[in-house]
Amino acid sequence: MESYVTFSGLISQFLVGLSRAMILFIVSSGLSFILGVLRVPNVAHGSLYMIGAFTAHTLAVAAGGGVAGFWLAMVFAPIAVALISLVAERLLFCHLYEREHLMLLLFTFALALILGDLTKITWGADYRSLVAPPFLQGSVPVLGTPFPKYNLFLLAVGPVAAVGLWLFSNKTKIGKIARAAAVDREMVGAIGINVSWVFALAFVLGCFLAGLGGALVSPTVSITLGMDHTIIIEAFLIVTIGGLGNMWGALAGSLIFGISQSIGVLLWPQFAIVFPYLAVVVILTLKPSGLLKSVW
Amino acid sequence: MKNEQFFSVGRFLVLAGCLLAMLMPAAAEARDIKIGIVDTYSGPAAVFGNDALNGFKLAVNEINQQGVLGGKIVFTTRDEQFKVDIGLNVAKELVLKENVDVLVGTINSGASMAISEAVAKKEKIPFIVWTAKSENITGKAGHRYVFSTAENTAMAGKSAAVAFAKKPYKKFWIAGDDYEYGHAIADAIWRNLKKIKPEVETIGKTWWKPGEPDLIPYLTAIQTAKPDCIIFATGGASMANVLKAIKTTGMENKIPAWIHTATDHSVLKPLGMNAPEGVMGTIQYHYYYPETAANKKFVADFQAAYGNPPGFPAFNAYTTAQLIAEAFRKAGKIDKEKFIDAMEGLKVDTPVGKVEMRACDHQAVYPMFLGTTKISKEFGGAIAADIITLQGNDVMPTCEEIAEARKQK
Numbered sequence: 001m002e003s004y005v006t007f008s009g010l011i012s013q014f015l016v017g018l019s020r021a022m023i024l025f026i027v028s029s030g031l032s033f034i035l036g037v038l039r040v041p042n043v044a045h046g047s048l049y050m051i052g053a054f055t056a057h058t059l060a061v062a063a064g065g066g067v068a069g070f071w072l073a074m075v076f077a078p079i080a081v082a083l084i085s086l087v088a089e090r091l092l093f094c095h096l097y098e099r100e101h102l103m104l105l106l107f108t109f110a111l112a113l114i115l116g117d118l119t120k121i122t123w124g125a126d127y128r129s130l131v132a133p134p135f136l137q138g139s140v141p142v143l144g145t146p147f148p149k150y151n152l153f154l155l156a157v158g159p160v161a162a163v164g165l166w167l168f169s170n171k172t173k174i175g176k177i178a179r180a181a182a183v184d185r186e187m188v189g190a191i192g193i194n195v196s197w198v199f200a201l202a203f204v205l206g207c208f209l210a211g212l213g214g215a216l217v218s219p220t221v222s223i224t225l226g227m228d229h230t231i232i233i234e235a236f237l238i239v240t241i242g243g244l245g246n247m248w249g250a251l252a253g254s255l256i257f258g259i260s261q262s263i264g265v266l267l268w269p270q271f272a273i274v275f276p277y278l279a280v281v282v283i284l285t286l287k288p289s290g291l292l293k294s295v296w
Numbered sequence: 297m298k299n300e301q302f303f304s305v306g307r308f309l310v311l312a313g314c315l316l317a318m319l320m321p322a323a324a325e326a327r328d329i330k331i332g333i334v335d336t337y338s339g340p341a342a343v344f345g346n347d348a349l350n351g352f353k354l355a356v357n358e359i360n361q362q363g364v365l366g367g368k369i370v371f372t373t374r375d376e377q378f379k380v381d382i383g384l385n386v387a388k389e390l391v392l393k394e395n396v397d398v399l400v401g402t403i404n405s406g407a408s409m410a411i412s413e414a415v416a417k418k419e420k421i422p423f424i425v426w427t428a429k430s431e432n433i434t435g436k437a438g439h440r441y442v443f444s445t446a447e448n449t450a451m452a453g454k455s456a457a458v459a460f461a462k463k464p465y466k467k468f469w470i471a472g473d474d475y476e477y478g479h480a481i482a483d484a485i486w487r488n489l490k491k492i493k494p495e496v497e498t499i500g501k502t503w504w505k506p507g508e509p510d511l512i513p514y515l516t517a518i519q520t521a522k523p524d525c526i527i528f529a530t531g532g533a534s535m536a537n538v539l540k541a542i543k544t545t546g547m548e549n550k551i552p553a554w555i556h557t558a559t560d561h562s563v564l565k566p567l568g569m570n571a572p573e574g575v576m577g578t579i580q581y582h583y584y585y586p587e588t589a590a591n592k593k594f595v596a597d598f599q600a601a602y603g604n605p606p607g608f609p610a611f612n613a614y615t616t617a618q619l620i621a622e623a624f625r626k627a628g629k630i631d632k633e634k635f636i637d638a639m640e641g642l643k644v645d646t647p648v649g650k651v652e653m654r655a656c657d658h659q660a661v662y663p664m665f666l667g668t669t670k671i672s673k674e675f676g677g678a679i680a681a682d683i684i685t686l687q688g689n690d691v692m693p694t695c696e697e698i699a700e701a702r703k704q705k
Binding site for chain 2: 020126137138219220225226227262265273
């Protein structure tokens with residue numbers, strides 16, 4: 001039964017898992033960032049991911065559906081999601097940061113349901129599909145095993161996003177303030193920094209990442225209602241195993257989740273569903289606070 | 297004082313009498329037939345739920361111009377959210393609180409089985425399954441109160457097996473959604489194929505959770521095993537994802553694949569010119585085939601009303617409405633048991649010709665169309681090409697087989 005598992009197959013499957021982990025990282029790092037800085041467990045994060053995918057499709061179609069449309073969608077769909085989140089932050093979230101976590105959980109859950117229905121009203125229930133530009137379509141042989149070109153592209157984008165996020169939070173002033181606010185927000189406020197706008201920016205950045213994830217994933221899946229549910233569960237699991245609010249934890253969690261899934265599919269296809277969740281159970285049993293230091 | 301009271305009692309009696317008199321003819325007069333619809337209107341499968349609802353609405357509008365037994369067909373819908381427990385709850389609510397005469401729906405085979413067993417059978421209310429395809433619904437779990445106007449896994453499985461038997465494939469891989477429908481269709485095709493061509497073998501199986509968004513890791517893993525052919529046992533929720541992943545992984549034209557309903561336009565249309573070619577599919581309805589006058593009229597009316605051509609759920613639901621109306625007319629009154637008797641063996645006109653509700657198992661007899669996806673410039677995307685028609689009676693289990701299956705249960 002397992003005779004077909006070759007070394008090249010294993011490598012190729014590892015790379016597929018790695019590229020899947022990139023999407024997971026982009027989405028869950030946004031969730032983790034919001035959790036870390038704002039202490040908001042944002043269940044509506046998945047909805048923004050879904051809206052990112054739908055918006056990407058709409059933009060690509062509006063731009064004629066060609067190569068230019070694709071790049072336009074990749075750039076502007078996350079920005080559109082960021083704008084939506086800015087409105088949500090200024091109108092709703094900014095009044096709620098001091099509330100209990102349970103309240104926030106219920107609030108964002110309600111928001112997720114509302115956004116889900118708004119998506120259905122805006123775009124309808126039909127399947128949508130975004131087409132990758134011709135040079136990213138099909139597959140190339142990697143060690144003799146066919147490997148989807150678009151996943152190679154994701155492998156390139158993931159590290160760029162990770163480095164960009166690292167540069168932002170470590171090298172820019174606003175990033176440093178956001179990190180400081182994550183550790184001790186009273187202190188940051190006390191030294192005269194307008195915490196409100198730092199929070200708004202952190203929220204928008206986190207949501208931008210959700211939109212980016214949605215836009216990037218759209219050429220590999222069909223864009224449908226319900227894609228919010230799957231991703232939000234995965235993203236929360238990743239953030240939990242990585243350590244709440246820890247960016248590198250989100251990266252570690254995504255890699256574990258994505259790779260355990262793809263390797264599991266190869267080695268034990270009938271029970272593939274179990275693998276990422278098994279990894280989560282093992283990690284949380286051994287280290288309940290997550291792999292890396294949680295900011296909570 | 298006493299007089300006054302007497303007067304008011306008298307007045308009450310007169311009023312009550314008047315009211316009764318008003319009600320009497322109303323009770324004797326015809327009432328509307330109430331249909332309760334349980335289907336999925338949220339999540340990825342909503343596209344099929346909406347399509348079915350539109351088909352039903354179109355038929356009901358036509359039927360209500362004449363009326364049925366002097367009344368109209370009215371309906372109310374509930375969203376099962378593709379979940380068995382929710383489907384069961386809303387079905388109970390429709391029966392117990394809304395007092396519907398007939399239940400119809402759903403797309404989820406698991407939910408359909410649950411409603412059939414716990415609501416239809418228990419409350420003795422007719423339930424017509426219109427999209428869910430598990431053969432168990434009218435097969436081993438069938439009973440007097442459940443009907444199916446969907447083509448089922450047994451029919452699809454046999455059709456595919458007949459087609460595969462003519463191809464040189466030996467090593468098969470089965471991959472699909474890990475729920476009732478996925479396993480039912482995989483079993484059906486394998487059982488039939490093994491019977492016709494005993495030398496075939498399955499070299500592996502993959503099951504993913506229904507609606508799994510990213511199937512690329514699954515498909516790349518299957519590719520390394522180099523099967524001759526892949527049988528995809530996926531339902532509504534994963535259908536579009538599979539087709540997209542076939543294209544993305546470059547599997548198209550390299551490893552042949554078969555998916556029941558792959559040739560459905562609601563799945564192919566969003567992919568446009570980028571739909572994978574050469575994917576085999578079976579289905580009981582195409583809006584562009586067969587090109588009969590009745591089908592053309594149905595498609596034109598549907599397109600005018602909803603802006604899209606009808607898919608197979610719309611066709612199933614349209615047929616369901618015709619059956620309901622005809623059965624009540626034949627029964628002569630709104631009576632659940634008489635309705636069931638009238639349904640058995642009933643034949644109605646549909647866009648693809650006469651469709652019979654088989655008396656022995658309550659399964660609608662449809663022809664099956666086997667096609668292969670092919671890009672058509674005229675349609676701006678993929679359609680089913682090289683269509684082979686298999687007659688319903690040739691691909692359905694016989695009444696004896698059904699009786700045997702029910703006995704075993």
